[in-house]
Amino acid sequence: MADLTFGARTARALAKRGPLCVGIDPHAQLLRAWGLDDDIAGAERFCLTMVEAIAGEVAFIKPQSAFFERFGSAGIALLERVVTESRQAGALVLLDVKRGDIGSTMRAYAQAYLDPASPLAVDAVTASPYLGVGSLEPLFDMAQAHDRGVFVLALTSNAEGAQVQKARRKDGRTVGQAVIDEIGGLNADAEPMGSLGVVIGATITGCREESELAGRQKTYGITHTAQTTGETAHELSRLNGPILVPGMGAQGGQPSDLRRVLGAAAGAAIPSYSREIARQGPALPGLRQAAATAMEACRKAIGR
């Protein structure tokens, strides 16, 4: 068992290394942009270069499981290596795997990712609450038993999410807000913060013109439009946990969005960039500089 809770390790990592999470997504387009083949050898070169450049610098590394799974068992073996080497370099590893299931199946997922005896054990995972937040209990229990964390999807960065997450419940709250409130209840009284986080995209509830965001998204061939102004006034004051903020960079989110989207809770933000940093590779200095620049901009925007 780790000495500190995941919430305490997160607070310490953010204070020491600054507010940044870098995603490792061995994406076919990125591999080609680095002059690599879209195969397991290319993915290995890409991932290990990202780890070498960045895992010693940033608070969080976030491998996206799907991009490893597409290579089958060799991809999973590579993911295990990325996890081990990133942790050795001092980063907390958040596996973006968005699991959500029921009962004994959820317990098996919990064992796979949060039991330190598992070959794929990480510091935290992302999880989907859309089978009911209560269905994630086995994951929460495993996280608590082993000082690990879980980031629960609340208001995701994709436009399609709004249809579910911004639907109104009978009590007047949105579904996303109810997720935030349930996680806040489970984090109550934890110090310095709880080990259960939420995921809130940088692209939600824009207060700037859609056309500006669309212009930034065009660079990456993203065609969707983010959710816009005034659709949800979410309340984060009782969350008492970390907030993973994907959608930075490639999807159009900027450091200034952290305060706009999270308000006073921006101090708990973990802004997450994947393609935006990786496309500065493969040279190590370019990757390190991109991460340092993003981190400094986020730190300034948050005022931490």
Ligand SMILES: O=c1ccn([C@@H]2O[C@H](COP(=O)(O)O)[C@@H](O)[C@H]2O)c(=O)[nH]1
């Ligand atoms: O709401 C969400 C939740 C997770 N993601 C994941 O983050 C990265 C984003 O990659 P970029 O290249 O920075 O756009 C990717 O792994 C997503 O699956 C998200 O985008 N939005």
